[in-house]
Amino acid sequence: MTNFGFTILKERHIDYDGNDKSIAEYICEREPSFRTCIECGCCSATCTTGNFTRFSLREMNILLKRGENDIVREQISKCMLCGKCTLVCPRGVNTRNVILLAREAFQKQLKNAV
Ligand code: SF4
Ligand code: SF4
Secondary structure, three states, rough: OOOOOOOHHHHHOOOOOOOOOOHHHHHHHHOHHHHHHOOOOEEEHHOOOHHOOOHHHHHHHHHHHOHHHHHHHHHHHHHHOOOOOOOOOOOOOHHHHHHHHHHHHHHHHHHHHH
């Protein structure tokens, strides 16, 4: 490994190779528009839930793509499925379906673990 003369704190590491990206893959297979998200944050800016709680769809999308699923699993049920985020997304991501699929994937994962 190259020695740059500094290191990144362990808690700041993003382990792309080691993380579980199966939830993001499950979503992309069924809702390909998820791939086109540019993480602009328009969805979060208009989010009904985000107005009242600490919930950000932009953050959820980023974490899912990184395979950092724990926070998403915890937070995703907060979404009320109102669909405002879908209306404003400049990339035409079907965000509402992304959320439904993420919930479905987490449930399947849970069932398989039992
Ligand atoms: S508005 Fe669309 S492109 Fe922007 S972060 Fe949300 S899902 Fe991604
Ligand atoms: S569908 Fe969910 S994430 Fe989208 S604006 Fe409504 S509450 Fe927010």
